[in-house]
Amino acid sequence: MKKEFGGAEHFIEDSRMEMANALAKMVGIKAISPISGGAGEGKRADFLQRMLQGWGFAVKRYTYIDETGTERPNLVTVLGNNKRTLWIITHTDTVSEGDRSAWKTDPFKGVIKNGKVFGRGTNDNGQEVIASIFALRALKESGSGMKRNLGVVLAADEELGSEYGMGALVRKGIFGKRDMFIVPDSGNAKGDEIEISEKSTLWLRVTVLGKQVHASTPQDGVNAYRYAIRFLNEIDEYMHKKYKKRDKLFITPSTFEMTKHEKNLDSTNIIPGKEVSYIDCRILPRYRVDSVLNDMRRIAKAKRFGKARIIVDVFEREDATRPTSEKSEIVRMLKRALKKQRGIRAKCVGIGGGTVAKPLRKLGMQVAVWSTQHDIAHQPNEYAEIDHMVADAKTFAFLCTG
Numbered sequence: 001m002k003k004e005f006g007g008a009e010h011f012i013e014d015s016r017m018e019m020a021n022a023l024a025k026m027v028g029i030k031a032i033s034p035i036s037g038g039a040g041e042g043k044r045a046d047f048l049q050r051m052l053q054g055w056g057f058a059v060k061r062y063t064y065i066d067e068t069g070t071e072r073p074n075l076v077t078v079l080g081n082n083k084r085t086l087w088i089i090t091h092t093d094t095v096s097e098g099d100r101s102a103w104k105t106d107p108f109k110g111v112i113k114n115g116k117v118f119g120r121g122t123n124d125n126g127q128e129v130i131a132s133i134f135a136l137r138a139l140k141e142s143g144s145g146m147k148r149n150l151g152v153v154l155a156a157d158e159e160l161g162s163e164y165g166m167g168a169l170v171r172k173g174i175f176g177k178r179d180m181f182i183v184p185d186s187g188n189a190k191g192d193e194i195e196i197s198e199k200s201t202l203w204l205r206v207t208v209l210g211k212q213v214h215a216s217t218p219q220d221g222v223n224a225y226r227y228a229i230r231f232l233n234e235i236d237e238y239m240h241k242k243y244k245k246r247d248k249l250f251i252t253p254s255t256f257e258m259t260k261h262e263k264n265l266d267s268t269n270i271i272p273g274k275e276v277s278y279i280d281c282r283i284l285p286r287y288r289v290d291s292v293l294n295d296m297r298r299i300a301k302a303k304r305f306g307k308a309r310i311i312v313d314v315f316e317r318e319d320a321t322r323p324t325s326e327k328s329e330i331v332r333m334l335k336r337a338l339k340k341q342r343g344i345r346a347k348c349v350g351i352g353g354g355t356v357a358k359p360l361r362k363l364g365m366q367v368a369v370w371s372t373q374h375d376i377a378h379q380p381n382e383y384a385e386i387d388h389m390v391a392d393a394k395t396f397a398f399l400c401t402g
């Protein structure tokens with residue numbers, strides 16, 4: 001037995017294969033959102049609840065019914081008798097497999113190979129689901145003295161907005177004002193990036209209305225496609241120029257990306273009267289989302305586009321919150337733990353994606369988004385490295401004892 005390992009860490013090391021097997025089994029139970037045509041997290045939550053109860057934990061199950069009438073379960077388990085709780089928040093839902101032919105193994109059958117577990121949801125967010133519950137179990141089994149409680153939330157509905165997951169739990173008020181949070185749903189393979197800030201998200205639909213006519217008589221119509229191209233081109237240049245400032249936490253400045261484009265017509269010889277395109281904007285916290293939106297709408301009304309009608313509407317918007325401070329207790333604690341336990345010198349970063357840190361930070365909670373993982377969420381042949389899962393479980397346990 002190596003002396004530097006505490007009892008909990010030792011227990012986790014010994015559980016390595018059990019953890020890999022649990023992850024493989026878990027991803028074999030589909031948990032795709034009913035809104036995307038799946039059956040929800042129910043069966044997977046049952047599996048995890050049984051496992052936790054089998055280890056002697058009392059599990060609270062918070063279930064919310066979504067708009068399809070499906071139950072969306074959230075599991076909450078807390079260990080310890082301290083005043084404050086360190087929460088590890090993960091999610092049990094996954095996206096669909098995407099292009100099935102791009103997978104080398106069955107996406108819904110966990111496969112263990114070369115120190116990795118393959119399958120949809122192994123990386124996002126299964127690896128950390130298993131890491132967090134094994135940290136709980138290790139602390140309990142080893143009887144290690146705890147400086148703070150460990151709370152584990154296995155949340156539903158993260159991939160499509162968290163309305164029936166963390167959003168509902170935050171509204172219910174199950175978290176203490178002085179609690180601390182780790183959201184292991186973003187990170188890098190070195191485990192040295194602690195995310196403390198997220199950009200605003202703004203998804204826009206641009207509808208251009210013209211007049212449909214035969215392609216041989218353009219003088220009688222208004223080509224919506226032409227105006228869509230012109231408008232999107234102008235927006236592309238204007239936005240990148242105006243919102244060009246950088247932030248030292250983020251790799252990129254604000255981004256404005258044209259993404260989806262709706263199908264218009266089947267024929268080559270018709271001038272389209274309607275074009276619908278989408279823009280995904282990720283805006284640095286220093287800028288106001290309203291300012292971006294006002295600019296888009298002002299340009300849409302400009303005289304040069306006068307023949308067509310351009311409508312810009314918002315179908316998803318999440319404004320950035322005040323970042324978690326680099327000097328906050330959770331960030332200092334995590335940095336110290338990584339240094340002491342794993343010899344990692346971690347730095348603070350910002351990301352363009354959104355995590356459940358947002359609703360928590362909105363309430364003024366201190367949240368570190370951190371984990372050790374490859375950046376392969378939502379990709380085919382998704383996998384989790386068993387070493388990463390084991391190392392992160394040890395860090396979660398260490399944070400409550402060390």
Ligand SMILES: [Zn+2]
Binds near residue numbers: 091158377
């Ligand atoms: Zn995720």
